[in-house]
Amino acid sequence: MKDAKREGESATELPGQVDASLYFIGRIRTPWRERADCPRQGDPVNGPECRIEIDPRWRDALLGIEKHQQLQILYWMDRSRRDLVRQIGRGRSEPSGTFALRSPARPNPIASTIVALIGVADLTLVVKGLDCLDETPLLDIKPNYAI
């Protein structure tokens, strides 16, 4: 999906081939249906409870997850264009390089967020701290050990 470029933004030609492939391992369920509704940053304390629904194939990979208070969630921002190299960040007027921003538009649109784990019920994790669209594809869950 290509959003229009804005003044000062620039794109590169994407490589003609890909180098590796991803499996979606579940879906993230949030209250937000449009990008404009998403909070700028998730709030693991006061944010709404969201659900992470894991595909049954990965059931056994959840063993022991409930021991962790904080998780790192990786997800795929599947609506982002991948060829922007300079872009205007939110709330900015001058372009920055893509790698100097956390914008969703990047060569590999993988987002990383730290969430608080509220509860686990079968294949569903209830968490706080997400900021993404409803139905966002899930890539990974890792324990977060940083304080």
Add this chain to the structure above:
Amino acid sequence: MKDAKREGESATELPGQVDASLYFIGRIRTPWRERADCPRQGDPVNGPECRIEIDPRWRDALLGIEKHQQLQILYWMDRSRRDLVRQIGRGRSEPSGTFALRSPARPNPIASTIVALIGVADLTLVVKGLDCLDETPLLDIKPNYAI
């Protein structure tokens, strides 16, 4: 690449199709040539200086990167098996679910590390805090705002 399973470890059948694709955007250069040599965790203060070499295609995406002291680096652990759901973590005796561990063996072997940015020279970033093999494929660079 499939390492043998150990007692107590189990695997699932991987999906018959993939859902998304990745571009490698550069390579990470470290002193470590074998997995056994890699530190368990990178050290952004006392670790050795390592280099991140960006593909020329993404040159413009580095604009402004030097303003950031800490970066989040995502890379692809291309030697890991992807089908393990229960595994014995390093230094443990009982199996845990893959999502309760930060093991490289996971459905989408994306690693996330916070590094200190020491310097930038053209397409090369000099950083401290990496823990991966030499020649590891790079997926993303983001500023890290967490303290």
